[in-house]
Amino acid sequence: MGNRAGRTEPPVSRVRTGRGSPGREGEAGPGYTGCGTYGKRRGYGMPAAGQGERRGGKGRKARSAGARVGHALVTVLLAAAVLVSAGAVGFLVLQIAGKNSLYSRADSSSLVMTLSGMAVELGDAVQDDGAEDWQEGDIRYNGIHYRYNADVLTFLFMGIDEMGEVKPAEDSMSGGQADAVFLLVLDPHEKEISVIGIPRDTMAEVEVYSREGVYQGKRKVQIALQHAYGDGGALSCERSMAAVSNLFYGLPIHGYCAVNMGAVPLLNDAVGGVSLKSLETLDFGSYHMEAGEEIHLEGMQAYYYLHDRDITSFNSAGRRLERQKQYLAAYADAALEAVKADITFPITLYNTLSKYMVTDVTVDEVSFLAPQVSGYRFGGENMYVLSGSTIMGERFEEFHVDEEALYRLILEVFYEEVI
Secondary structure (H helix, E strand, O other), rough: OOOOOOOOOOOOOOOOOOOOOOOOOOOOOOOOOOOOOOOOOOOOOOOOOOOEEEHHHHHHHHHHHHHHHHHHHHHHHHHHHHHHOOOOOOOHHHHHHHHHHHHHHOOOOHHHHHHHHHHHHOOOOOOOOOOOOOOOOOOOOEEEEEEEOOEEEEEEEEEEOOOOOOOOOOOOOOOOOEEEEEEEEEEEEOOOEEEEEEOOOOOEEEEEEOOOOOEEEEEEEEEEHHHHHHOOOOHHHHHHHHHHHHOOOOOOEEEEEEEEHHHHHHHHHHOOOOEEEOOOEEEEEEEOOOOOEEEEEOOOOHHHHOOOOOOOOOOOOHHHHHHHHHHHHHHHHHHHHHHHHOHHHHHHHHHHHHOOEEEEEHHHHHHHHHHHHHHOOHHHEEEEEEEEEEOOOOOOOEEEEEEHHHHHHHHHHHHEEEO
16 A cells, blocks of 8 residues: 555544454465465455454453453553654644644545445445435445545554564565454544454455565465565555455555564563463463463463464464453553553553554654544444354365445444434
8 A cells, every 4th residue: 555645634524423474373374375266356346355243242341351451552552652752842733744644644435435336236325315415425224324434543453473573574475474453443523442353364365475576466365464475564564454455345544553472471571460360271382271270471471372372273263362352351450550550651661562563653643643542432342353254275264254244344333324
């Protein structure tokens, strides 16, 4: 997504609303095409996409806990970035520049056009049906009038399967896989933060390159692999951002942040370690834990608990996701206690993370975002995950999502009800 065109300012008017290296872990590495050809895209002009629905029942409490830590960490990191990089001088000027910069970095025309095409196929209205305030691109779904919220800001966050600090990849196939992929969505109208989890095995169109960097075309493989085809830095992130945007029918993404998993032990020990009860029996050589066992994670133990999994066991990535949720909830409590004990802890945390992080969010953009995010709501009802089916492909697990459900998810998160 090298060229970013679009508006330089958010609209004044608004509608009212009612509401690591390739092949690691035995998974597909760059060049794997076991799923065969990826076929046509059902006439939408976009790649096969997927289902997005809220998880209910027993998952709601865990989701709320993850939401708390997400809100806390986002606020801490953004605020710390301002303190470290900007200071107080010229803060207002930076805010204005940052706002203009963010809103000029994405174009929503592709998303709106594609959603309108899907609405037609699903039998929904996409033209003036007598409503007083009908505009081009509006959709009526299940009797509700929707319009794209052009003021929403969306950021891609990735956890990269690399242990060390960020450094250039050895070649164009060694940028590291994205084992965690999330979209962070900021809605200034509702003052809400939403998070959409994208399974790392989600099948999507990925740009493939040779080790020498020669473009080989697009193939439908696990979306985690896109980051590997790059330099391990900005280029890998930009290509990943393009792949995720494409998966979401051209969704505008305003920035990215990728963090190497090697930062986990440092972040864990910065709060004095994390105590929890193991959700499953784990045995990774020198590291063993029984299901239900109480343990205080220190150093590499935290990394093993969050990263490792038995790839011979079906859907081990799904169970690992549950461990990650559990850990985040426990980490949130520990981090809050650390802040109470030392008000400068957020700056320490930011400085620790910076060596393991790649982001295109600039100082002026952070200066705009930090005070905004601090006042936003972030509850469990705003946590989503692409749901669908995990199947065994020719060699590795594949997560396939449903287009119609993704259509509904996009309407819920990125559109508004027009009243």
